[in-house]
Amino acid sequence: MSGQHYLPLTDPVRQEMLASVGAASIEDLFLDIPSSIQLTRELDLPPYLSEPEALAHLRHLAAKNVNLEDYTCFLGAGAYDHYIPSAVRHLTHRSEFYTAYTPYQAEISQGILQAIFEYQTLICQLTGMDVANASLYDGASALAEGAVMACGATGKKNVLVSRGINPQYRQVLKSYLEVRGLELSEVPLAAGGQTDLDEALSRIEQDPETAALLLQTPNFLGIIEKPGHLADTLQQHGTLLVVSVDPLSLPLLKTPGEYGADIATGEGQALGNPLSMGGPYLGFLAARENLLRRLPGRIVGETRDASGRRGYVLTLQAREQHIRRERATSNICSNQALNALTAAVYMALMGPEGMKTVAEQCLQKAAYAREQICALPGYELIFPGVHFKEFAVSVPGNPEQLNEFLLQHGIIGPLDLEQTYPDLPRSALFCVTEKRSKTEIDTLARLLEGWK
Amino acid sequence: MNAAFPLLFEKGRPGRKGFSLPPCDVPLKPLEELLPRECLRKSHLDLPQLSEPDVVRHYTALSRRNYGVDSGFYPLGSCTMKYNPKINEDVAALAGFASIHPLQGDPTYQGALELLYKMEQCLKEITGMERYSFQTVAGAHGELTGLLMILAYHRSRGEERNRVLIPDSAHGTNPATVAMTGCEVLQLPSNDRGLVDTETLKAHLDEKTAALMLTNPNTLGLFEKDILEISRLVHEAGGLLYYDGANLNAIMGHCRPGDMGFDVVHLNLHKTFSTPHGSGGPGSGPLGGTTQLEPYLPYPVVAKDEDRYSLDYQRPRSIGKVHSFFGNFGVVVKAYTYIRIMGARGLKQASDDAVLNANYLLNRLKDLYHLPYKGPCKHEFVLSARLQKKRGAGAGDIAKALLDYGIHPPTVYFPLIVEEALMVEPTETESKETLDHFIAALKEIAAAIEADPGKITGAPFSTPARRLDEVLAARKPVVRWKKEQ
Known part of the structure; x- marks a missing residue:
């Protein structure tokens, strides 16, 4: 039988233990299962594999995937190919971290508790917000939880959502909000690709029941939103500003704290987490101080131990499901703690200069790529707004075919935008991170030029 | 006072760097040409400045102040x-899994889709469901999505049902989930054997009943032996049965939720299928449904057409999406590897050993601590420290005392229906010697409480930190470091 190397009991010991509990056989311990549903056959699963066989099987499956170590990636759209320093995996794979449960027993969990406290601080420093939680599932659920928080805090039910928000996030928002009787309505984009904030404001003026305005910046189409003094105006109407931000844009861009957002959320994958076909990632959520007790999920707080030494515990647990049950601020239990640790280790290694370097290189390389591509006949920049690392381009043909062509040349090409924005036919969203070199960008431009 | 374990922020020194990146090789443009002033960050990015060895020492020191399954026994009830x-x-770190972009397209990750498809076939067989989605990344995420499916199903039949029944022994996520869907929670009191009482259930079922959420075996570690009757009653009332898979580790290869009558099932790959808990995540909570319910699963699902695999978005009755992409794929890879190594007999043996270990402990501990619900149990059981509490040291104190033995304590004060609860789940990966060490420790602690409970209420003594003041933390919350401190 396979799997026995994970099972320390041997047959003689099993017999001894059965005797000690007064059972003649193991079946005696399963007599409470009605006989009509007791399986009388073995489960029909593929034959077991030894460790080397399993490794070979999984390697075989892995080899069927085009991976970003072998291919050059110009695809983003919510998941980003940034460089991950070697030390990140070594540290997060210390087994004391990754084989632990949620740190309920603080005295033997000071390591992860301090690391999460530091993570919360790093997220606050990056976003310019006052407080942060210990992580949520991903960028989409973080925005949804932020919207729910805003409705709870304002006692209002309507949520305005920019059409510039990641379409996947908008679908998750729908799943989370509509069932609770919260209403979503969409704010269109202006010609520059940024959210039509005048339209948003006039809707808020007409509807005093507006709990929150949701923006993403840079938005899904790559355009940086300019909220200006929007937050002040929203405040006069009792409406909260909830944003979703790219953490690696924040070393350069005005922070949610600076433009007065009430809740800042985002996808933290870019902070040291591998792409892994979409997960595990982490959602971060930060807020103003006055919303601390409305935060969903785990929060780590500082305290003292019996000797008076500084220490850390899970705190404000009266918000949470295991204490508050149906009156909890969210049902979240398991979050993405190890991914939050990863993000913290990444930020600790990069420091302010490394983070700024990454942001500047994304900005410069994306600008260079934009210039090269949009100088080509048939390729045109769709939105004139301010860009960070992504930009939408109309292409001279079917983007899906373009991507097949690029793939043959070792490139994972841009996102076909038409599928989620039907009003943008023959359009593609390119992403350029700090990992792309001038040579790779020039190669891309040359291929695009030659594509028929 | 803080010098022993300084924070990252206290260790930073101006000018230190922990990264190495090539210089920017494209022609540089002036920043103001690319970003107008109004878009620029004004405040200084005040992250700590550390070298790579500083960071490595910091996290290595922190890891030594942490305790995982690799450190020792971890009988945390309901957490497997x-x-x-x-x-x-x-395996999960192979470039062909870790370095693939979620949107790079079906033809470019056939191996990943094949893995998901194969994993789905395994989970279908283990649980008796018709189809699975991997989009839900945790148990609670599965519960929420499962309830959305159930509500959509009722609405498709023109029924507005908004009441969800939950036994009083249920996990806190169950009622919290129900509240997130705007439904009403109706709590079912357990009977004197710790089980759902079919008469009580009958009295609570009506045309408003959307579902009964059940963990089986339940959080007391007891199999709901009336499950077929429960299923019949709920379905006759027009409701559906939701399976919280937290405790599946007890019954693999013995019986299946589908055969019990459950309509929607979530599993916890981070419990039953050996993926690490990561200090609180990432998990993975795949969601399965019967033929009737699977059309409501989140889209996309994995489809197979001859030898080609694809993500199927054409799911008109789907409840939509609950995750940016397809869930915690990297976790699914680990769980699939585990299932392939265990095989059918290995999984059954795992359940057998988990149940045997639990019964062995129950039998040896029931004379030391009060056992409110008789065994035999399945994979876990619940003791009560009410007698010890009367002497001056309760479940929480016993938990702290166990830390001094190098043992992670059981779950305490849960389930709520047991006073001073100690919920013990040894799992199958522990030897008899480890169990005997645990028994000896609990015996010494019980004796110490008899003699002088003060010794126990002061515990722990040998841990990286002494007992921490949770009340202080909540009264004056300090949830981040600040420079002016």
Whole structure:
């Protein structure tokens, strides 16, 4: 039988233990299962594999995937190919971290508790917000939880959502909000690709029941939103500003704290987490101080131990499901703690200069790529707004075919935008991170030029 | 006072760097040409400045102040803290899994889709469901999505049902989930044997009943032996049965939720299928449904057409999406590896050993601590420290005392229906010697409480930190470091 190397009991010991509990056989311990549903056959699963066989099987499956170590990636759209320093995996794979449960027993969990406290601080420093939680599932659920928080805090039910928000996030928002009787309505984009904030404001003026305005910046189409003094105006109407931000844009861009957002959320994958076909990632959520007790999920707080030494515990647990049950601020239990640790280790290694370097290189390389591509006949920049690392381009043909062509040349090409924005036919969203070199960008431009 | 374990922020020194990146090789443009002033960050990015060795020492020191399954026994009830095989980590880190972009397209990750498809076939067989989605990344995420499916199903039949029944022994996530869907929670009192009482259930069922959420075996570690009757009653009333898979580790290869009559099932790959808990995540909570319910699963699902695999978005009755992409794929890779290594007989043996270990402990501990619900149990059981509490040291104190033995304590004060609860789940990956050490420790602690409870209420003594003041933390919350401190 396979799997026995994970099972320390041997047959003689099993017999001894059965005797000690007064059972003649193991079946005696399963007599409470009605006989009509007791399986009388073995489960029909593929034959077991030894460790080397399993490794070979999984390697075989892995080899069927085009991976970003072998291919050059110009695809983003919510998941980003940034460089991950070697030390990140070594540290997060210390087994004391990754084989632990949620740190309920603080005295033997000071390591992860301090690391999460530091993570919360790093997220606050990056976003310019006052407080942060210990992580949520991903960028989409973080925005949804932020919207729910805003409705709870304002006692209002309507949520305005920019059409510039990641379409996947908008679908998750729908799943989370509509069932609770919260209403979503969409704010269109202006010609520059940024959210039509005048339209948003006039809707808020007409509807005093507006709990929150949701923006993403840079938005899904790559355009940086300019909220200006929007937050002040929203405040006069009792409406909260909830944003979703790219953490690696924040070393350069005005922070949610600076433009007065009430809740800042985002996808933290870019902070040291591998792409892994979409997960595990982490959602971060930060807020103003006055919303601390409305935060969903785990929060780590500082305290003292019996000797008076500084220490850390899970705190404000009266918000949470295991204490508050149906009156909890969210049902979240398991979050993405190890991914939050990863993000913290990444930020600790990069420091302010490394983070700024990454942001500047994304900005410069994306600008260079934009210039090269949009100088080509048939390729045109769709939105004139301010860009960070992504930009939408109309292409001279079917983007899906373009991507097949690029793939043959070792490139994972841009996102076909038409599928989620039907009003943008023959359009593609390119992403350029700090990992792309001038040579790779020039190669891309040359291929695009030659594509028929 | 803080010098022993300084924070990252206290260790930073101006000018230190922990990164190495090539210089920017494209022609540079002036920043103001690319970003107008109004878009620029004004405040200084005040992250700590550390070298790579500083960072490595910092986190290595922190890891030594942490305790995982690799450190020792972790009988945390309802959490299934089994050993996390090392090969799982190696496999998930293969470039063909770790370095694939979620949107790069079906033809470019046929191996990943094949893995998801194969995993789905395994989970279908283990649980008796018709189809699975991997989009839900945790148990609670599965519960929420499962309830959305159930509500959509009722609405499709023109019925507005908004009441969800939950036994009083249920996990806190169950009622919290129900509240997130705007439904009403109706709590079912357990009977004197710790089980759902069919008469009580009958009295609570009506045309408003959307579902009964059940963990089986339940959080007391007891199999709901009337499950077929329960299923019949709920379905006759027009409701559906939701299976919280937290405790599946007890019954693999013995019986299946589908055969019990459950309509929607979530599993916890981070419990039953050996993926690490990561200090609180990432998990993975695949969601399965019967033929009737699977059309409501989140889209996309994995489809197979001859030898080609694809993500199927054409799911008109789907409840939509609950995750940015397709869930915690990297975790699914680990769980699939585990299932392939265990095989059918290995999984059944795992359940057998988990149940045997639990019964062995129950039998040896029931004379030391009060056992409110008689065994035999399945994979876990609940003791009450009410007698010890009367002497001056309760479940929480016993938990802290166990830390001094190098043992992670059981779950305490849960389930709520047991006074001074100690919920013990040993799992199958522990030896008899480990169990005997645990029994000896609990015996000494019980004796110490008899003699002088003060010795126990002061515990722990040998841990990286002494007992921490949770009340202080909540009264004056300090949830981040600040420079002016």
